[in-house]
Amino acid sequence: MAQAQPVLDPPGPPKRRKWPKVLLILLIILTVIAAGLGVAGYMLYSKFGQISVVQAPTTSLGSNPESEPLNILLMGSDTRSGKGNNKYGLDAGRGGKRSDTTILLHVSADRERALAVSIPRDLWVEQPDCALAEGELPYFDKFNNAFDAGGPACTTELVQEMTGVPVNHIAVVDFAGFKKVVDALGGVEVCLNEAVYDSAAELDLPAGRSVVSGEQALAFVRARKALGDGSDVGRMERQQAFLASAIRKATDTGLLLNPARLYSVLDTATSALTVDQSLDELGEMRTLAESVNGIGPDKITFTTMPFSYRADNANLDPDLGKSQELWQAMIDDSPWPAPPSVAPDGKKVTVPPEDIWVDLTAPPRKIASAAAQLRAAGFNVASQQTEKASQKTKVVYPPSQKASARTVAFAAGAAMVSDDSAFSVRLVIGKDFAGINDDVVVSKKSGGNSNGGNGGQATKADEELCSG
Known part of the structure; x- marks a missing residue:
């Protein structure tokens, strides 16, 4: 772990100069908060020593990292170890740790857009070598088994093998860290189509909009049986909606213009994070933060890796064809979904x-x-x-x-x-006919919260969605 540096007092009012803007990838929430925070550079430096570091098989960027695509693997750990986490029990007797939420975040080379893909934890995949015991033959298991077997590094290896997408950085947060960041933000607004009460999950919310923090926030993103259709897929979509709301909160001008609140959020965020060794340098963190400060909520797209249900109707198989479209878009650094085709009259194509x-x-x-x-x-x-x-x-x-x-x-x-x-x-057909273009992209409405669809629907972080 990097050596902690002395905690500085919150800065006073800014002097006669414009505050430089940097984006710190908070990578928090069980689903992880990737948020834009305007904050003074020295604030970031003063808190960097609080971030924990883990070794991971990440792929280094080239000689000009600020102009290259960036892929960050975000993991929410359900480990019960660590201060404040043991109250969640032994997780059905496993007693280990698994990545309860995994998101592969792609930031475009021009730093104009980001794509966040949730990977289902119940996805049935061949386990990487790092999850195998010595002499053990390859076998299939749930996606999140790799985290239990080998931690963040093993999950990183699995994701790179499964997607073909190079992972440049990783970040991990646990239960306690998630709650602290949500609390530091002053809570996050959520929306429900129906009231929900679950005493076991400590969740008691009315229909409509509410602001949740602490245990209620954690329960909202973790609950399965009390919300929606009870599936992990429905939970992922709810987590994405929560993440979008958190991003809107973190980029709200009321927070950006309040140095004391910014300082508090940054202090909490850095102490809750575990990152890869390549971010264990101030220059690398600063470059990453400053390079993506222009991405607003309307430029961040969320989706879930496409899948199909297995015969048991509980575990999932990857939809290899549709998933490859996602991964290839990341590899090619091209927009996803592809922008709709535009007809000669300047209108988007809407009929397939x-x-x-x-x-x-x-x-x-x-x-x-x-x-x-x-x-x-x-x-x-x-x-x-x-x-x-x-x-x-x-x-x-x-x-x-x-x-x-x-x-x-x-x-x-x-x-x-x-x-x-x-x-x-x-x-x-006229004399100028040059053939039929078979690459027609139809404009589609955002997928919204489909409560258990088969992935592949797109939503934007500026969309306010209600959960079932």
């Missing part, structure tokens, strides 16, 4: 190709190829008609089918022509 029937008109030599390309892109070809090619490719449509026409126009690179006498969407 499979929901559209297209009448096709084209020159004899092009009609078969154009029809095949439309089908390959997912469109339904209703009819085919040959005629001499016009100069320009166009989509002729009745006003009632404008949304569908947008999708066809984007895919065909065609002009849009509204015709009151038209009965259907017709694609007319």
Whole structure:
């Protein structure tokens, strides 16, 4: 553990200079709080010595880390060891420690956006070498078994093997640390569709909005049976909503402009964290903090790793195809979800190709190829008609089918022509036709709190969601 430095008194009013802004990745909450805090640089330095350090197989950034993508593995440990944690019992007799919550956070190279992917603890995966005893053959178990077997380092190894995404930093927080940070923030607002009372979990909240702290906050993010559908998936979605609310609280101007409160939150956050050895330097922490201070709640996307239910309806299998889209977006540093396609009229595409029937008109030599390309892109070809090619490719449509026409126009690179006498969407192939673009991205509403879906839904940190 790094040597603690003397705790400084909270600073007085700022002098005639603008406070420099830095973002400290709090990485707290059982689901971890990744929050933006405006705070003086020397505050960060004075508290750095309180952060615990653990060895982990992280991947080093290159020679210019401020302009490279950044991947941080956030873990909430359910260990009962440590001050304040033993009151939670022996966790059904296991007595060990597991990562009750794991989030892989990707920060883009331009520091304009972040993607946080929750990894289900009940995911059935092949265990990494670090989880195996000497001479033991590979076996499958729950994802969070790796934390019990080898701590944060083993979980890091598993995540890198499973996703192909290099992990640059890790951060871990336990029960007590979570509660302290929430309390330092002054509590976090949550929303419930229905009132909930669970004496065992110390959870007693009305329907609607409430501010929770301490035990109530911990119960809110950990409860399963008393809230939602009782699944771990529903709990993850609730944790994401809590995290989003915490980020909004931490970036609220009322906190940013109050140095004394900022100091208190920073003091608590640093003492609650365990990070990897590569952050065991002031310069590295400062670079990380300062490089991401411009990411607001509206630029932070939450989702859950896609999965399917196993036969026991309790444990989960990874949905390899959909999950790979997420991991590849991180590896390529591309936005996820991909931005929706935009039609020639400047509007987003909202109707998927499979929901559209297209009448096709084209020159004899092009009609078969154009029809095949439309089908390959997912469109339904209703009819085919040959005629001499016009100069320009166009989509002729009745006003009632404008949304569908947008999708066809984007895919065909065609002009849009509204015709009151038209009965259907017709694609007319012109001499400028260059083929059908099969990469159509449809604009979708955020997934919201689906209470037990199969992952892959996206929400933003600036969205206020209510839990079931």
